[in-house]
Amino acid sequence: METTLDQLRPGQQANIVRISGADEIASRLRELGFVPGELVKFVRPAPLGDPLKCFVHGSRIAVRCGEARRVYVKPVG
């Protein structure tokens, strides 16, 4: 059941499968630790729904929904 990061429920954890795209956004996501094989946890959305606070590779990262949609994940547990 592959899905995208923005589709996860608050508090849900998932394994990163791949990142789509080859532009600056994709590079930036990878530099900050969104790498295939890593575990990512969607913590909660901002009060207005966007951006999304996640926990990946040991650190808390905020990404916009549009960017989160590029991160393909498989939910865990």
Next chain:
Amino acid sequence: MRGCQQKAVTAMASVSNAPTHPNQTQPRVALVGNPNTGKSTLFNALAGMKVRTGNYPGVTIEKKLGTCELGDKEIELVDLPGTYSLAPRSPDELVAVEVLTDNVAAHGGVKLIVCVVNALLLQRNLFLVSQLLELGKPVVVALNMIDVAESRGIQINVERLSERLGVPVVATSAAKRTGITELKKTIADQLDSDTNEHERCRILPSEFYGAVATFREALNSTATKAGASESKISDLPDDYLLERMLLDRGGEPETRVIAQYGDSARVALTEIREQLAAKLGDPIDIECNARYAWAREKLSAVFTNESHPSSPVTDRLDAILTHRVAGLVCFVITMFLIFQTIYTFAGWPMDLIDAASSWLSDSICAVMAPGMLRSLITDGIIAGVGGVLIFLPQIALLFLFLALLEDCGYMARAAFLVDRIMTTFGLSGKSFLPMMSSFACAVPGVMASRVIENRRDRFATIMVAPLMSCSARLPVYLLLIAAFIPQTSYIGGWLSLPAIVLMSMYMVGVVVAIPVAWVLKKTILRGEVAPFVLELPEYKVPSLAVVLSRVWDAGKAFVIRAGTLIFAASILIWFAGYLPGDHSKQYQLQTQIEQLDQSSQAAELLVVELNNESSKLLEHSMLGRTGHFIEPVVRPLGWDWKIGVGALASFPAREVIIATLGTIYSLGGDAQEEGLVGALQASTYDDGTPVYSVPVALSVMVFFALCAQCVSTLLVIHRETNSWFWPILSFSYMTILAYIGAWLTYVVGSSFL
């Protein structure tokens, strides 16, 4: 005075073109690292107060240099902006890479690189370290925040890590100042034992480097085919930049090389990329997989105890501060508190500065006879210098808060909370604080926009920030509201019309900012949406040293760069309001008044006569004549020539308007508010019709709300954008908008009121 001005101008020029450093024997050491690794704190610990700032030509990132003593030697430290990767995607990022790779004195050759690494996020930080090791320069890793790591039970075998990486690793805690001496010693040792050729680490697959060589040959043949001279061929970008070109699609090196070598270069690049992709997969994946695999390998058995609890304090605080309701509430309260504090606490230093200027003026008046020189000193120079210094309390306080919020980690949360709103305006979450700061004063607000990494977002913020009604506009609003807005109130006294009008004036700026940002984003600042992948650092107690040094830097930069020119502008305005004109009668009256008892009736009569004389002189000065000259232009706004002169005179600094109006309405130098209110209300044209009415008052207020009447802001915009185009654009569009706005207000207002 002219000599001082010249010196100041030369000083500014030399700081901004600073590559040629007077002391070439000081080896240069670059400081790099991820954001939020305590790099600034470390820089501070190493360089202390010996810091210089300047500009790299053509880009907007600040050149930050410091001197550090290592025993009997001195080194020059270059603080590069925090980054997660060396991929140069913008001109700013390319400059940083060029500083690191250049061996030539163009940017000053970097002899050694210190990479600051967060001990808690070692694996991710190694991504950057791996890139630095590929540059072929000596590297020292400062394993910072070691104290926090140890308190979490993380134990790192530093010797083993150093062995694995092949470079010295020093455990430091910049905040606690541990490991600094050892770091300095390691740097000194490395510099001493430096052999010129360093092995360039190769972390990516060998086929990749083969492709780079192919690309270099292709460029070479393009250059020779185009009949380029020897120098152009040897001018080929560093191997490192060629590597980046293959990896980063659409990056800055690609743009430059294609511009220089033309289409055949682009064709070659695309072809080689495709070949590479066929063999190894997408370039992005090549780099990412290679580097993270390398990091994992290097870290095996380095942790003797890897319990990795993340900060419970941070999570608990975030549960409140990023909460849907509580988070927003805390945010609003924080912003309000900041605003209110600045309002309250900037007040008294500003009054102090005002009082000091007045005292100084009075002292001069006591020892000098009235005359042109005295007027130049008191009305020109002292007023000018005072006009510059008056900004310092606000700048200092604002930067104090900004630095505190940034250093403790809350700034990122603020950007997180408001990003959604800001994107609808074409800006980003990080634009919020610069914009909010501009409600107090646009000078520190524009300077604060430095936190926005994306150039387009940053420039859009800079262009729009001055529309936020700053505190200098408030006296104008209050004056005109007191004079012309009826004191009616609604909802049983809760809401008064004056308060509503005041709020509306603030809203005018905000409301106009939205379409302006939109237009900018669709035209000059058009481009791809910037990524908003923002790291929320762990909360920590802000470092006093870092915070204070930021405040100091900001104040100093302002006084030196903007101060000299504001001062010059004030002198010019004084000049335009003084000449031509025979002031002898004015001097006579002044001398007479000063000899009498100030409260006597004779003195009062003379004061009235003096005011009349001053007003006449102003009317016939260059300023006054210009006011008359432009009267046809301002008539459609409902203004007369006196308001025109007031508006003109306040172009360097809005604060001038009150004093200018006071003079024009014959109230002498210190306008009493009540007196001025009365004078405005009583002012009529020759035929008896009142000059001011509610629509006129509103039109003046709207003009002030939208107009760029602040040389200080324009100069700070110049400094932040490193060009004259943007301040000129800012001035032009705001003046045009102000005119249209004032006109519309008058026309619409007259039909309804």
